[in-house]
Amino acid sequence: MAKVYNSAVIAAPASAVWALVRDFNALPQWTGFVAESRIEHNRAADQIGCIRNFSLKDGGRIRERLLALSDYDMSCTYAILESPMGVENYVATLRLIPVTDGDQTFAEWSAEFDAAPEREDQLVANIGRNVFAAALAALQRRFAGAR
């Protein structure tokens, strides 16, 4: 099993960051690499089990199911149903933790998945850099200078 872990500190209160990222259908609004997204079967974006169906700006399409969402823990866990990446048993969690010193936000994004052994390292590097780190950096930019 492969693991990916990325984290960053965002210069905004956790409640403000959470208000943005808790929306399972909002990837186009903040990630920078998602072109459009919809929730299948017209379900609510915070209904456990709902599926987001989104396309990347580079053309790939991904379907992901919401497994867990907690406003108390400010965390969101989901699984990939379909993607062009060639991963299986992919489960990821995005979580925010308040940094009380300076009223900032610690955001961590982790994933575990299975893949063909020879592709594992490349996938870990790509997901870490091009998905998680890129999205976290986008959050940092979005909230930079917000106060």
Place this chain on the structure above:
Amino acid sequence: MVDLRRSTVIDAPADAVWAILRDFNGHASWHPAVASSTLEDGAVGDQIGAVRAFRLTDGARIREQLLSHAAHEMAFSYCILEAAAPLRNYVASMRVRPVTSSGGCMVEWRATFDPPRAEKDRLIRFVQDEIIDAGLRALHGVASGAAPAKTAAPISNSGGQDTTAIILTRHGGPDVLQLQSVRAPEPGPGEVRIRQTAIGVNFIDVYCRRGSFNLVAPGGVLGMEAAGIVERIGPGVANVQPGDRIAYACAPPGAYTALRTMRAELLVKLPDFLNDTTAAALLLKGVTASFLLHEVHAVQPGETVLIHAAAGGVGQILCRWAKALGAAVIGVTSSDAKAAIARAVGCDHVIVSGTTDFAEAALRITAGRGVDVVYDAVGKDSFEGSLRALAPRGHLVSFGQASGDVGAQSIDRLASRSVTLSRPNYGHYTDTAARLQTQTARLFAALRAGHVVAERPTLYPLAEASRAHADLESRRTTGALVLMP
């Protein structure tokens, strides 16, 4: 329930910060509110169930137990077992998370507890401000290397402080003692370095110097007793902190020095009313008198007690204290001048041994019955007489041999008076902190009550230790001798 969650981002790698936090007993090295800490029962710092006993800088003592410890999560949790503050159901956890985007880390500290309503605000402020936030702030400095840890981990022998000590150049007379430069090492785990202000001279030092006690080899340092100020503590020291006024009276020898690094566990904190020279003069003798009169033979009101060397250091204390306990006290001294001192310290009768058979005199004084207990540190010259001076079922407490070893004796002769014979060893009554505490608490209470009076000691510069020894051996002195570094 109060739930405090605090966190901070530190500009240092998570591994480096976890390396500081992971030792459950390491908080004395980084938390400004923790004066000292020790793990109970020989536990190690990442052992589940380990208990750390520590003292805050305000003097409060707390015991906490490690509940969980997860190296892969860089997290541990613990609870309070004992604290003066009513922090009921207190459970806390710390966790380090890496910040991959910057190479730094975030440290989280969470505490939950149930305070009494009336003290809720005060306790929240205390835990949040003085424990958690103060600790997190300090971690910034320690982790970045900007601030040194408060006490460094065990240090190599190359560290330490230059000082002077009286070295035993070989076994022999007083002239074998020489003042030399030495180095007092940095205190290791469980150790302290003491800036000594007064050093007690005892007859055991003479025995060590002569080589009749095999406690100090040539090149070593004599001395069992001193008072001073704790200058520096090593890791894991909980009973004292820098600045404490302390004294000790225990093995191993090594007290004849200005700076001494030694084990912390047998240090005694000095009460304000007791000054350093008096403490150095009194502690060993006073503790000796304490267990002789209360444990080896618990003196009862109405008993008759015979005390040899009644004008000597321990003798004077024994006489006053036995008198205060309600005993009739017979002192034995070697001269008329010392007899006057013996009378002054509470003896009802004084026998001058050079001119009289003290056993005959004791029997005469007690109308032929004999005495209930004899305290005898003279040894060879007095043993016979001490046995004869006892009443039936009497108790001979032989606790020294100033005149030489008592030698082989038949126990059959004890039957003629059903005599009990005791040969107590100082170490066995003072070998744990608890036992020592019992003795010193009793001694300090007796001092306060005036049952023990600290006579002014004769002072010598440390460099003149040989002269002090010569004076002690010549029996010219009365009362205590103290060396001043």
